[in-house]
């Protein structure tokens with residue numbers, strides 16, 4: 001049932017990370033974590049029942065975005081999409097993520113929504129999800145008394161479901177520093193900018209002249225989760241990038257995707273545009289006109 005009125009819930013506002021982790025340790029799956037709230041409040045208005053809502057807004061020191069040339073990019077759990085757009089380091093070194101943030105929704109949404117929340121929502125349409133899946137990286141998952149690094153390739157396990165345990169909080173996203181010659185790009189197809197994607201794609205490749213290696217291609221809205229494109233990656237890996245290999249990679253995408261009809265598009269249309277968008281993203285990353 002859809003409703004515009006939120007049902008009653010208890011709001012907890014931990015003032016420290018250890019307090020937040022204790023709340024999760026004691027209450028586990030009964031706790032609904034809220035960062036920017038731009039996904040979860042929509043879900044609650046649509047009927048998702050949350051009894052205990054734990055907001056991260058009062059947690060100090062988690063709204064950072066730091067770049068270091070040797071260790072790479074670190075994005076705290078409370079860092080917003082707008083902070084990504086404002087970062088010259090992200091624009092220069094991680095174009096796929098910057099481009100995904102730049103076209104994200106509206107200024108109000110970008111000021112409120114977090115990058116980590118985008119990943120933890122587990123939507124196959126997440127724009128930062130596509131970018132981070134292509135760039136590679138890991139999430140630091142903290143629980144009372146321990147932390148672990150969760151590789152982005154292992155994060156999404158089913159539609160809307162992640163590998164996060166009930167007692168864990170994602171505290172930081174890490175993306176490695178790009179080697180010289182690393183290129184990346186993001187592209188998205190929507191009806192209007194405020195809409196979620198009909199299809200999105202992000203690519204990241206190591207270029208040595210015109211030869212590609214360490215190819216990472218990610219596509220959204222074509223499977224229950226954000227996915228890598230192993231068949232298309234295999235075509236490009238170690239290959240000379242030219243119109244023939246690009247066409248082959250675009251054709252290979254069909255083996256990797258399993259799109260469905262939904263309110264934003266049809267499976268047939270998604271199959272029709274998937275290869276085209278992959279090709280355009282690689283061309284954009286490699287500045288091929």
Ligand SMILES: Cc1cc2nc3c(=O)[nH]c(=O)nc-3n(C[C@H](O)[C@H](O)[C@H](O)COP(=O)(O)OP(=O)(O)OC[C@H]3O[C@@H](n4cnc5c(N)ncnc54)[C@H](O)[C@@H]3O)c2cc1C
Nearest residue numbers: 033035036037038039040105113114117118120126127170
């Ligand atoms: C009008 C509108 C337009 C939108 N446009 C776009 C768009 O263009 N592109 C796009 O990708 N998305 C879009 N979204 C979806 C949403 O804004 C994004 O997914 C956003 O990044 C979610 O971040 P948040 O901080 O608001 O997450 P929240 O809603 O606070 O949380 C999302 C999920 O992640 C979990 N979570 C959040 N932080 C943590 C954490 N640190 N540890 C563990 N779990 C956590 C929450 O429990 C929840 O399940 C749009 C939403 C709306 C309402």
